[in-house]
Amino acid sequence: MTQISNKIYCSDFLISFDIETKLLPNPYYDYPFLIIENFLDGNECYEINKKVKEDDDYQKAQIKIQKLITRAKINEKIRKTNIYSLNEKYLEIYTKRFLNYQPIIEEYFKLALTTSTNIQVLEYIKDSFYAMHSDDSSMIYKDNELIGFVPVAKQRKVSSVLFTTSTNKVASDNSFIGGELLFNFLFDKNGNEIKIEPKAGMMLVFLSNPYFTHEVLKVIKGRRISLVQWHNAIIN
Template sequence: MTQISNHVYCADFLTSFDIKTKLLPNPYYDYPFLIIENFLSINECNEINKKVKEDDDFQKAQIKTLDSVLLSETNEEIRKTNIYSLDEKYLELYTNRFFLHQAQIEDYFKIALTTSTSVQVLEYLKNSFYSMHSDDSSMLYKDDELVGFIPVAKQRKISTVLFTTSNDENTSDNTFIGGELLFNFLYDVNGNEIKIKPKAGSMLVFLSNPYFTHEVLKVIEGRRITLVQWHNAIIN
């Protein structure tokens, strides 16, 4: 393992790959990602969750593949997720809160945010998941062995995931069992993969490049709801 922050290590093979979009935060930080707690209040999260539950206008999430050209398709063996649009009232709330934290994000990663995608509301119900992937690159395999990455979305520098439901042993409309976000190539000092157990109201911010390859583990019970965005940036 190769140390990349005070408490986090990455898989050694990553350092041997020619990762075109490689970027890492200050190695003296405790963690190479940022968690902003209380981005939204519990009541605000519950309101969003209720709105999503009442909304029957959603799409099945697509996945991106690379096969000579970039294609988009639905494949529930790789990803099983519902996508909703965020209601205007809550989009304004989210946007205003994001502006309050923008300077904190920019300082942490030493970047200047420029443009952002639309906010996606992602719903994971029972047995929903998203297999291992990088937000800005496709994974290249040879004889079933990972041999590198090729950028397919260079405009994605920063990924933000706002959780509006919590990982909890007691399920309700606002909680779920399972559904952790697993960073596949990041480890603690004991060699355990870094696993985020979502807490409603918290935002996870991380770089979109292959070092932060991740997956959403299968939801066992309940509803896992997140507000997701990808952001372009100027690297300072």
């Protein structure tokens, strides 16, 4: 393992790869990702969850695949997720709140955010998941061995995930069992994979490049809801 922050290590093979979009934050930080607690309060999360539960207007998530040209398709063997739109009231609340935190995010990663994608409201219900992937690159395999990455979305420099439901031992309208976000190539000093347990109102911000390859583990019971966005940036 190779140390990339005070408390986090990455798989050694990443260092040997020629990763075109490689970017890492200050190695003297405790963590290479940023957690913003209480981005939304409990009532705001509850209202968003209620709206999603009542809404039957959604689409199945697609994945980017690398062929002669990059295109997207639905493949529920890789990703099983429903996508909703955020209603105008909470879109305004989210946008104002994000602008308040933007200077903190920019300082943490030493960049200047420019454009952002539309917010996707993602719903993972029982047996839903998202297999291992990088937000800006496709994974290249040879004889079932990972040999590198090829960029498919260079405009994604930063990923943000805002959770509005929490992982719990008991599932309810506002909690779920399973569904952790696992960083596949990041570890603690004891070699344990870094696994984020979602908490309603918490935002996780991380760089979109292959060092932060991740997956959403299968939801066993309940509804995992998150607001996801990708951001372009000028690197300082």
